[in-house]
Amino acid sequence: MNAPASLTAQDLRRTYGGREVLRGASLALAAGVYALRGPNGIGKSTLLAALAGAVPLEAGEVRIDGISLASAPLAAKRRLGYAPDESPVYPFVSGRTLLEFVAATKGVRLGEADRETLRALALETRTEIRFSAQSLGMQKKFLLAAAWIGAPRVLLLDEPSNGLDASARDYLCKRFAAERERCVILFTTHDSRFAERAGAASIEMETLFADAR
Numbered sequence: 001m002n003a004p005a006s007l008t009a010q011d012l013r014r015t016y017g018g019r020e021v022l023r024g025a026s027l028a029l030a031a032g033v034y035a036l037r038g039p040n041g042i043g044k045s046t047l048l049a050a051l052a053g054a055v056p057l058e059a060g061e062v063r064i065d066g067i068s069l070a071s072a073p074l075a076a077k078r079r080l081g082y083a084p085d086e087s088p089v090y091p092f093v094s095g096r097t098l099l100e101f102v103a104a105t106k107g108v109r110l111g112e113a114d115r116e117t118l119r120a121l122a123l124e125t126r127t128e129i130r131f132s133a134q135s136l137g138m139q140k141k142f143l144l145a146a147a148w149i150g151a152p153r154v155l156l157l158d159e160p161s162n163g164l165d166a167s168a169r170d171y172l173c174k175r176f177a178a179e180r181e182r183c184v185i186l187f188t189t190h191d192s193r194f195a196e197r198a199g200a201a202s203i204e205m206e207t208l209f210a211d212a213r
Protein backbone atom coordinates (compact mmCIF):
# COMPACT_ATOMS: atom_id res chain seq x y z
CA MET A 1 0.00 0.00 0.00
CA ASN A 2 3.02 2.34 0.16
CA ALA A 3 3.68 2.56 -3.58
CA PRO A 4 2.38 5.78 -5.14
CA ALA A 5 -1.34 5.67 -5.94
CA SER A 6 -2.29 5.12 -9.57
CA LEU A 7 -5.32 4.83 -11.81
CA THR A 8 -5.06 3.40 -15.31
CA ALA A 9 -7.62 2.60 -17.95
CA GLN A 10 -6.91 1.01 -21.30
CA ASP A 11 -9.22 1.22 -24.30
CA LEU A 12 -12.57 1.33 -22.43
CA ARG A 13 -15.61 0.78 -24.61
CA ARG A 14 -19.28 1.22 -23.73
CA THR A 15 -22.27 1.56 -26.07
CA TYR A 16 -25.71 2.97 -25.26
CA GLY A 17 -28.58 2.55 -27.73
CA GLY A 18 -26.22 1.74 -30.61
CA ARG A 19 -23.96 4.76 -29.93
CA GLU A 20 -20.44 4.13 -28.67
CA VAL A 21 -20.17 6.59 -25.75
CA LEU A 22 -16.75 5.38 -24.59
CA ARG A 23 -14.75 5.04 -27.81
CA GLY A 24 -11.65 3.35 -26.50
CA ALA A 25 -10.99 5.69 -23.56
CA SER A 26 -7.54 5.41 -21.98
CA LEU A 27 -5.79 7.27 -19.16
CA ALA A 28 -2.91 6.81 -16.75
CA LEU A 29 -2.90 8.99 -13.63
CA ALA A 30 -0.48 9.21 -10.73
CA ALA A 31 -1.33 10.84 -7.37
CA GLY A 32 -2.80 14.31 -7.89
CA VAL A 33 -6.03 16.22 -8.46
CA TYR A 34 -7.63 16.13 -11.92
CA ALA A 35 -10.75 17.77 -13.36
CA LEU A 36 -12.40 15.84 -16.20
CA ARG A 37 -13.95 18.42 -18.54
CA GLY A 38 -16.08 18.29 -21.67
CA PRO A 39 -19.50 19.12 -23.09
CA ASN A 40 -22.79 17.62 -21.87
CA GLY A 41 -23.27 14.05 -23.00
CA ILE A 42 -19.66 13.33 -24.02
CA GLY A 43 -19.45 10.52 -21.47
CA LYS A 44 -17.76 11.92 -18.34
CA SER A 45 -20.20 10.33 -15.89
CA THR A 46 -20.13 7.09 -17.87
CA LEU A 47 -16.33 7.04 -17.68
CA LEU A 48 -16.29 7.67 -13.93
CA ALA A 49 -18.91 4.96 -13.36
CA ALA A 50 -16.92 2.55 -15.55
CA LEU A 51 -13.71 3.33 -13.61
CA ALA A 52 -15.63 2.61 -10.39
CA GLY A 53 -16.98 -0.70 -11.71
CA ALA A 54 -20.54 0.65 -11.56
CA VAL A 55 -21.10 0.39 -15.33
CA PRO A 56 -20.16 -2.81 -17.15
CA LEU A 57 -17.73 -2.44 -20.04
CA GLU A 58 -17.82 -4.12 -23.44
CA ALA A 59 -14.01 -3.94 -23.63
CA GLY A 60 -11.01 -2.53 -21.86
CA GLU A 61 -9.25 -2.77 -18.55
CA VAL A 62 -9.22 -0.63 -15.39
CA ARG A 63 -6.47 -0.88 -12.77
CA ILE A 64 -6.72 0.70 -9.34
CA ASP A 65 -3.26 0.92 -7.80
CA GLY A 66 -2.23 -1.68 -10.35
CA ILE A 67 -5.02 -4.07 -9.31
CA SER A 68 -7.35 -5.20 -12.08
CA LEU A 69 -10.96 -4.22 -11.40
CA ALA A 70 -12.19 -7.13 -13.51
CA SER A 71 -10.04 -9.89 -11.98
CA ALA A 72 -9.85 -8.68 -8.36
CA PRO A 73 -12.93 -6.45 -7.92
CA LEU A 74 -13.04 -6.56 -4.11
CA ALA A 75 -9.37 -5.69 -3.63
CA ALA A 76 -9.60 -2.96 -6.27
CA LYS A 77 -12.81 -1.46 -4.82
CA ARG A 78 -11.34 -1.35 -1.30
CA ARG A 79 -8.84 1.19 -2.65
CA LEU A 80 -11.54 3.17 -4.40
CA GLY A 81 -14.08 5.82 -3.37
CA TYR A 82 -16.87 6.78 -5.79
CA ALA A 83 -19.50 9.49 -5.45
CA PRO A 84 -22.00 9.44 -8.32
CA ASP A 85 -23.72 12.70 -9.29
CA GLU A 86 -27.19 11.44 -8.56
CA SER A 87 -28.19 9.57 -5.48
CA PRO A 88 -28.38 5.81 -6.05
CA VAL A 89 -29.85 5.50 -2.55
CA TYR A 90 -33.37 4.28 -1.75
CA PRO A 91 -35.37 7.30 -0.52
CA PHE A 92 -36.27 5.62 2.79
CA VAL A 93 -32.63 4.94 3.69
CA SER A 94 -30.97 7.22 6.26
CA GLY A 95 -27.53 8.78 5.89
CA ARG A 96 -26.21 6.46 8.59
CA THR A 97 -27.51 3.38 6.78
CA LEU A 98 -25.77 4.50 3.58
CA LEU A 99 -22.47 5.07 5.41
CA GLU A 100 -22.68 1.72 7.21
CA PHE A 101 -23.52 -0.07 3.97
CA VAL A 102 -20.51 1.45 2.16
CA ALA A 103 -18.25 0.64 5.14
CA ALA A 104 -19.46 -2.98 5.09
CA THR A 105 -18.79 -3.34 1.35
CA LYS A 106 -15.23 -2.14 1.98
CA GLY A 107 -14.77 -4.45 4.95
CA VAL A 108 -14.15 -1.58 7.40
CA ARG A 109 -15.96 0.02 10.34
CA LEU A 110 -16.88 3.67 10.54
CA GLY A 111 -14.29 5.44 12.67
CA GLU A 112 -12.97 8.78 13.86
CA ALA A 113 -11.89 9.84 10.35
CA ASP A 114 -15.46 9.35 9.12
CA ARG A 115 -16.89 11.26 12.10
CA GLU A 116 -14.46 14.09 11.29
CA THR A 117 -15.71 14.16 7.66
CA LEU A 118 -19.32 14.29 8.91
CA ARG A 119 -18.46 17.16 11.27
CA ALA A 120 -16.65 19.09 8.53
CA LEU A 121 -19.64 18.74 6.21
CA ALA A 122 -22.13 19.64 8.98
CA LEU A 123 -23.79 16.23 8.66
CA GLU A 124 -23.37 14.87 12.17
CA THR A 125 -26.86 15.87 13.34
CA ARG A 126 -28.53 14.63 10.13
CA THR A 127 -27.44 11.00 9.98
CA GLU A 128 -30.81 9.58 11.07
CA ILE A 129 -32.90 11.50 8.52
CA ARG A 130 -34.10 9.51 5.50
CA PHE A 131 -32.67 10.50 2.11
CA SER A 132 -36.01 11.65 0.68
CA ALA A 133 -36.20 14.26 3.47
CA GLN A 134 -32.68 15.61 2.87
CA SER A 135 -31.99 18.57 0.57
CA LEU A 136 -30.05 17.83 -2.64
CA GLY A 137 -26.95 19.47 -1.14
CA MET A 138 -27.20 17.30 1.98
CA GLN A 139 -27.61 14.17 -0.17
CA LYS A 140 -24.53 15.20 -2.13
CA LYS A 141 -22.55 15.64 1.08
CA PHE A 142 -23.52 12.14 2.29
CA LEU A 143 -22.38 10.65 -1.04
CA LEU A 144 -19.06 12.50 -0.70
CA ALA A 145 -18.63 11.40 2.94
CA ALA A 146 -19.35 7.81 1.84
CA ALA A 147 -16.70 8.04 -0.89
CA TRP A 148 -14.00 8.79 1.72
CA ILE A 149 -14.78 5.77 3.88
CA GLY A 150 -11.81 3.40 4.18
CA ALA A 151 -9.20 6.04 3.21
CA PRO A 152 -9.33 5.24 -0.53
CA ARG A 153 -6.27 5.97 -2.65
CA VAL A 154 -8.34 6.62 -5.78
CA LEU A 155 -11.35 8.98 -5.55
CA LEU A 156 -13.84 9.35 -8.39
CA LEU A 157 -16.23 12.23 -7.75
CA ASP A 158 -18.97 13.12 -10.23
CA GLU A 159 -19.79 16.85 -10.09
CA PRO A 160 -18.71 17.07 -6.42
CA SER A 161 -19.35 20.82 -6.09
CA ASN A 162 -22.94 20.67 -7.41
CA GLY A 163 -25.40 21.95 -4.84
CA LEU A 164 -22.75 22.47 -2.15
CA ASP A 165 -22.68 25.59 0.01
CA ALA A 166 -19.53 27.75 0.24
CA SER A 167 -18.30 26.08 3.40
CA ALA A 168 -18.58 22.56 1.94
CA ARG A 169 -16.79 23.69 -1.25
CA ASP A 170 -13.99 25.15 0.89
CA TYR A 171 -13.74 21.86 2.75
CA LEU A 172 -13.47 19.88 -0.50
CA CYS A 173 -10.67 22.12 -1.76
CA LYS A 174 -8.78 21.79 1.55
CA ARG A 175 -9.24 18.02 1.59
CA PHE A 176 -8.02 17.71 -2.00
CA ALA A 177 -4.95 19.77 -1.10
CA ALA A 178 -4.24 17.59 1.94
CA GLU A 179 -4.56 14.33 -0.04
CA ARG A 180 -3.08 15.19 -3.42
CA GLU A 181 0.31 13.61 -2.68
CA ARG A 182 -1.29 10.35 -1.48
CA CYS A 183 -4.35 9.92 -3.72
CA VAL A 184 -5.55 10.10 -7.29
CA ILE A 185 -8.57 12.43 -7.15
CA LEU A 186 -10.48 12.59 -10.44
CA PHE A 187 -13.65 14.67 -10.59
CA THR A 188 -16.00 15.94 -13.28
CA THR A 189 -17.16 19.53 -13.31
CA HIS A 190 -18.54 22.29 -15.50
CA ASP A 191 -17.39 24.85 -12.93
CA SER A 192 -14.05 26.32 -14.04
CA ARG A 193 -13.68 28.38 -10.87
CA PHE A 194 -14.09 25.35 -8.65
CA ALA A 195 -11.59 23.34 -10.74
CA GLU A 196 -9.08 26.18 -10.41
CA ARG A 197 -9.63 26.59 -6.66
CA ALA A 198 -9.27 22.83 -6.26
CA GLY A 199 -5.83 23.07 -7.88
CA ALA A 200 -6.89 20.51 -10.47
CA ALA A 201 -5.09 19.70 -13.70
CA SER A 202 -7.66 19.72 -16.53
CA ILE A 203 -8.25 16.63 -18.62
CA GLU A 204 -10.38 17.11 -21.74
CA MET A 205 -12.54 14.00 -22.19
CA GLU A 206 -12.21 14.21 -25.97
CA THR A 207 -8.45 13.66 -25.76
CA LEU A 208 -8.87 10.30 -24.01
CA PHE A 209 -10.54 8.54 -26.92
CA ALA A 210 -8.70 6.20 -29.29
CA ASP A 211 -9.77 8.24 -32.34
CA ALA A 212 -8.09 11.36 -30.84
CA ARG A 213 -4.70 9.71 -30.56
Ligand SMILES: Nc1ncnc2c1ncn2[C@@H]1O[C@H](COP(=O)(O)OP(=O)(O)OP(=O)(O)O)[C@@H](O)[C@H]1O
Pocket residue numbers: 016017021038039040041042043044045046047
Ligand atom coordinates in the same frame (compact mmCIF):
# COMPACT_ATOMS: atom_id res chain seq x y z
N1 LIG B 1 -28.13 4.38 -18.60
C1 LIG B 1 -28.10 4.96 -19.80
N2 LIG B 1 -28.91 4.52 -20.80
C2 LIG B 1 -28.86 5.07 -22.03
N3 LIG B 1 -28.03 6.09 -22.37
C3 LIG B 1 -27.22 6.55 -21.42
C4 LIG B 1 -27.20 6.02 -20.08
N4 LIG B 1 -26.27 6.70 -19.36
C5 LIG B 1 -25.74 7.61 -20.21
N5 LIG B 1 -26.31 7.52 -21.42
C6 LIG B 1 -25.98 8.35 -22.60
O1 LIG B 1 -24.57 8.37 -22.73
C7 LIG B 1 -24.10 9.66 -23.11
C8 LIG B 1 -23.07 10.15 -22.12
O2 LIG B 1 -23.72 10.44 -20.88
P1 LIG B 1 -22.90 10.96 -19.61
O3 LIG B 1 -23.90 11.19 -18.54
O4 LIG B 1 -21.80 10.03 -19.35
O5 LIG B 1 -22.33 12.34 -20.17
P2 LIG B 1 -21.63 13.52 -19.36
O6 LIG B 1 -20.44 13.93 -20.17
O7 LIG B 1 -21.39 13.13 -17.96
O8 LIG B 1 -22.75 14.64 -19.44
P3 LIG B 1 -23.10 15.88 -18.46
O9 LIG B 1 -21.99 16.88 -18.63
O10 LIG B 1 -24.40 16.39 -19.03
O11 LIG B 1 -23.26 15.36 -17.07
C9 LIG B 1 -25.35 10.54 -23.24
O12 LIG B 1 -25.73 10.58 -24.59
C10 LIG B 1 -26.37 9.81 -22.41
O13 LIG B 1 -27.65 10.06 -22.89
